[in-house]
C-alpha cells in the first residue's frame with residue numbers, strides 16, 4: 206500500500222474561496238459555510254487528485270486544507286476559528302465521500318499573538334468527532350515575520366498536550382507569506398522547515414513530550430543537505446546526538462522534486478524517519494523537461510533509488526505512516 210502523507214485540497218470548489226473572500230471583506234458570509242454539493246466535491250477531485258492517485262499508483266492521501274489558504278495572519282482569532290471550521294468540515298466531507306482515498310488532517314485556528322490553547326477545542330472536535338488523523342501546525346502564524354516564540358517554548362505546550370492525549374502528529378507547515386522578501390512556496394516553506402528543525406535542536410522539547418511526533422515537510426527543507434552542520438551545531442551546544450535528541454520524534458516527508466534530492470534524503474536520514482509524500486497538485490505542477498515526468502511524482506524517485514532495499518522502501522511508503530499516524534486505518538469499504 207502507498208500512503209501519501211501530504212496533500213492539500215488545492216482544487217476546492219470556488220464557493221469555498223468566495224465564502225472566504227466575503228469573510229475577509231466583512232460581508233457576512235453564511236455562518237453555515239459555503240454551499241457546495243457532493244457532486245461539486247467529486248468533480249473537483251476526480252480530474253485531479255484521484256486521477257493522479259490512479260495514474261501514479263498511490264492508495265491514500267492524508268488530506269488537509271490548502272496550506273496557503275490557512276492565512277492565520279488574516280483577521281483575528283474569531284475569523285481564524287470560523288475559517289478553520291469551514292475548511293475542516295469540507296475536508297471531512299471529502300474523506301466521507303472517498304474514505305479509501307483520503308484521510309483527514311486539520312487546519313488549526315491559530316492567530317498571531319494568540320496562544321495555541323485556542324486550537325485545542327478544534328483539534329479535539331476534528332479528531333474525536335470527525336475522525337481526523339493529524340493536524341498542521343504553523344510555526345509562524347504571522348505569515349513571514351516570525352513573531353511567535355520557537356516551537357520549543359512552553360507557549361506551545363497546550364497544543365502539544367492535546368496532540369499527545371489524542372495520539373495525533375502535527376505536520377509543521379506554514380501558510381502564505383506576506384513578507385515580500387520570502388516567496389511563499391520557494392522560500393517561506395523551505396525556510397520554515399529548516400527553522401523548525403533548528404529550533405528543535407536548540408531546545409529539549411521531547412524530554413517534556415517523549416511521545417510527541419512532528420513531521421517536517423518538503424524533505425526537511427535544508428536539513429538533510431546540511432546534516433553535517435546540524436550535527437556539528439548540536440555537538441557544540443552539548444546536545445545529544447541528533448538521532449537520540451530528535452529522531453525518535455521528528456520525521457521528514459519526501460516532497461523533494463528531483464532524483465538527486467531524494468537520493469540524498471534517503472542516504473542521510475534513516476528510513477524509519479521518512480514518510481512518503483508528494484503534495485501533488487501543489488506548489489510545482491509542471492513536467493520536468495529533463496525526465497518528461499511530473500516534478501511532484503515523487504513515488505518514481507523512491508522506486509528508482511538504488512541504495513535502499515525493498516523492505517526499507519515499504520517502510521517509507523506505508524509502515525512509517527501507520528506508526529506516526531496511528532489513528533489512520535485503511536478503509537475496508
Ligand SMILES: [Zn+2]
Pocket residue numbers: 211213272378422484
Ligand atoms: Zn503542504
